[in-house]
Amino acid sequence: DLAEDKRALLDFLSRIHKSRDLNWRNDTSVCSNWTGITCNQENSRVIALRLPAIGINGQIPFNTLSRLSALQILSLRSNGFTGPFPSDLFNITTLTGLHLQFNTFSGDLPSHFSTWKNLTILDLSYNEFNGEVPTSISNLTHLAALNLSNNSLTGEIPDLALPSLQFLNLSNNHLNGTIPTSLLKFPNSSFSGNDFMPILPVMPPPLPPNIPSSPSASPFLATKSGRKLTESEILGIAVGGFAIIFLALAILMVMLWSGKRRGGAVSGKLSKGDRSPEKAVSGNQDENNRLVFFEGCNFAFDLEDLLRASAEVLGKGTFGTAYKAVLEDAAMVVVKRLKEVGVGKKEFEQQMEVVGRIKHENVLELRAYYYSKDEKLMVYDYYSQGSVSSLLHGQRGEDRTPLDWDTRLKIAIGTARGIACIHTENSGKFVHGNIKSSNVFLNPQSFGCVSDLGLSSLSTNPIIPRVSRTAGYRAPEVVDVRRSTQASDVYSFGVLVLELLTGKSPIQITGGGDEVVHLVRWVQSVVREEWTAEVFDVELMRYPNIEEELVEMLQIGMACVVRMPEQRPKMAEVVRMIEDVKRFDTGNRPSTEGRSPELSGLMPQPAQRSAGTSSPIQ
Numbered sequence: 268d269l270a271e272d273k274r275a276l277l278d279f280l281s282r283i284h285k286s287r288d289l290n291w292r293n294d295t296s297v298c299s300n301w302t303g304i305t306c307n308q309e310n311s312r313v314i315a316l317r318l319p320a321i322g323i324n325g326q327i328p329f330n331t332l333s334r335l336s337a338l339q340i341l342s343l344r345s346n347g348f349t350g351p352f353p354s355d356l357f358n359i360t361t362l363t364g365l366h367l368q369f370n371t372f373s374g375d376l377p378s379h380f381s382t383w384k385n386l387t388i389l390d391l392s393y394n395e396f397n398g399e400v401p402t403s404i405s406n407l408t409h410l411a412a413l414n415l416s417n418n419s420l421t422g423e424i425p426d427l428a429l430p431s432l433q434f435l436n437l438s439n440n441h442l443n444g445t446i447p448t449s450l451l452k453f454p455n456s457s458f459s460g461n462d463f464m465p466i467l468p469v470m471p472p473p474l475p476p477n478i479p480s481s482p483s484a485s486p487f488l489a490t491k492s493g494r495k496l497t498e499s500e501i502l503g504i505a506v507g508g509f510a511i512i513f514l515a516l517a518i519l520m521v522m523l524w525s526g527k528r529r530g531g532a533v534s535g536k537l538s539k540g541d542r543s544p545e546k547a548v549s550g551n552q553d554e555n556n557r558l559v560f561f562e563g564c565n566f567a568f569d570l571e572d573l574l575r576a577s578a579e580v581l582g583k584g585t586f587g588t589a590y591k592a593v594l595e596d597a598a599m600v601v602v603k604r605l606k607e608v609g610v611g612k613k614e615f616e617q618q619m620e621v622v623g624r625i626k627h628e629n630v631l632e633l634r635a636y637y638y639s640k641d642e643k644l645m646v647y648d649y650y651s652q653g654s655v656s657s658l659l660h661g662q663r664g665e666d667r668t669p670l671d672w673d674t675r676l677k678i679a680i681g682t683a684r685g686i687a688c689i690h691t692e693n694s695g696k697f698v699h700g701n702i703k704s705s706n707v708f709l710n711p712q713s714f715g716c717v718s719d720l721g722l723s724s725l726s727t728n729p730i731i732p733r734v735s736r737t738a739g740y741r742a743p744e745v746v747d748v749r750r751s752t753q754a755s756d757v758y759s760f761g762v763l764v765l766e767l768l769t770g771k772s773p774i775q776i777t778g779g780g781d782e783v784v785h786l787v788r789w790v791q792s793v794v795r796e797e798w799t800a801e802v803f804d805v806e807l808m809r810y811p812n813i814e815e816e817l818v819e820m821l822q823i824g825m826a827c828v829v830r831m832p833e834q835r836p837k838m839a840e841v842v843r844m845i846e847d848v849k850r851f852d853t854g855n856r857p858s859t860e861g862r863s864p865e866l867s868g869l870m871p872q873p874a875q876r877s878a879g880t881s882s883p884i885q
């Protein structure tokens with residue numbers, strides 16, 4: 268229980284040598300007051316202990332931490348721990364993450380890695396372990412990240428058949444022999460700096476998607492087998508080379524984030540014990556330049572980890588560039604690097620606090636932010652499915668998740684609820700300012716989830732090119748005065764609804780680039796001509812008995828995009844209207860028989876459509 272956890276921690280504290288104080292006192296609450304401790308929701312057990320860079324020397328005292336029988340995460344990284352691998356930690360069968368990197372542990376790794384059935388991250392890098400990589404690591408069937416780099420390990424790598432492994436680093440040891448087939452999927456950088464058979468000095472990142480991922484396409488394998496490369500392989504390597512340069516540039520940019528803030532802020536290469544414990548544990552950064560996490564965020568990373576992470580550019584948006592960062596523990600986050608923030612630190616922080624406070628299932632949670640003179644970053648969860656924009660307009664190949672009608676309805680209702688929630692914030696004055704399909708993601712139940720809130724009021728009013736997708740969502744009055752309002756959010760939402768119904772982008776260029784077609788105007792004109800059925804996405808034609816829902820959603824979408832802002836419905840009203848449509852979705856959809864004459868015959872049959880579609884937007 269918690270009392271035993273407390274005793275174990277106090278025992279640990281009394282038996283370690285440390286250069287700085289910890290605020291662990293017998294008369295204070297472990298869960299509320301003690302630095303580096305995380306308890307479970309009921310505050311009845313200690314589930315995480317994180318003491319990075321706290322200046323502890325010597326061995327981990329035996330039979331102390333191993334008594335924390337509910338512990339899931341143990342991070343003692345960047346200290347001065349010495350001695351052999353603390354084998355009594357095997358008693359903690361609940362452990363999911365063990366971070367002992369940047370210490371001076373030495374000796375062999377134990378040969379009985381089997382009790383940690385739930386372990387997902389094991390980081391023992393930058394120590395002085397020697398001996399062989401134990402085969403028993405294969406017993407850690409949930410292991411997603413294994414880092415044994417920068418030790419003195421010797422011998423051959425065993426064939427670690429780890430089904431969940433996504434990140435592997437064995438670089439800079441003295442390993443030799445060949446790389447087992449089960450590990451060949453990892454980039455060569457995972458194995459560099461060892462005594463393997465000669466390999467190419469430049470290690471390729473994962474192959475770009477346009478290169479076939481057959482083993483022969485890997486330069487590493489080609490060299491090993493010694494056979495000549497085919498023309499397409501050479502081409503593949505050339506393209507891969509560009510990809511490497513591109514990736515290296517991306518990583519360089521991420522590194523630059525740290526470089527820029529030298530002097531007062533954190534550098535990616537702090538030596539051991541450089542930081543005070545409070546700073547190290549509470550976000551690990553200088554108080555004025557730290558990554559600020561919001562409550563409920565379970566991420567175990569800091570700015571340093573973020574800067575070390577490999578980054579991939581997801582895209583450049585209106586307010587900056589979005590990167591996907593893969594942290595050492597294989598967790599993926601999205602980091603938005605903002606450009607041209609037009610407000611000072613205080614205002615920025617206030618805005619972030621408002622955004623970070625919003626907890627709603629249809630609003631993408633801001634996990635953390637960072638502010639310094641040169642850099643402003645925002646951190647979100649990574650949504651692997653991509654945005655609604657990519658789901659709707661992305662490649663229509665095998666990998667594409669088809670957006671069926673129910674999902675589109677769920678996207679619409681989720682997004683509407685998310686925006687309605689946002690509009691209640693800040694005494695009912697909060698405005699999103701940038702509702703569009705690339706800012707909507709699917710939550711685990713496939714409902715729409717709104718991202719990027721709070722950005723439009725921070726930026727220095729970026730000028731949106733007239734012919735850009737973003738411009739297609741802007742309400743007419745915003746184009747004139749360049750100021751968003753809740754009514755203009757409603758307009759943008761209306762465009763999103765029309766996009767979901769038609770499957771078309773809000774702006775299209777036709778006629779060899781001369782003609783710009785606005786989705787809103789096109790839908791309005793088609794409906795005026797009483798060709799209503801023509802507007803709907805052909806992909807929706809396969810779903811039976813959805814005509815009424817389509818038409819009702821079309822009416823809602825059109826009500827949102829009326830020209831006069833004051834005539835648009837409020838977002839809460841829009842939610843109610845869509846919820847009325849959603850009632851059709853209980854499995855008792857009315858059949859086409861018995862519908863009103865206005866609606867009967869409105870929908871042409873699929874064959875009719877394909878013959879007669881006259882849409883100016885293709």
Ligand SMILES: Nc1ncnc2c1ncn2[C@@H]1O[C@H](COP(=O)(O)OP(=O)(O)OP(=O)(O)O)[C@@H](O)[C@H]1O
Nearest residue numbers: 581582583584585586589601647648649650654705
């Ligand atoms: N949390 C996320 N998970 C997955 N992909 C994301 C995430 N956030 C953004 N993206 C994707 O990254 C790309 C760039 O996003 P970003 O928000 O910077 O620009 P945008 O949405 O195109 O434009 P804007 O800046 O106007 O919102 C987009 O394709 C977006 O869908």
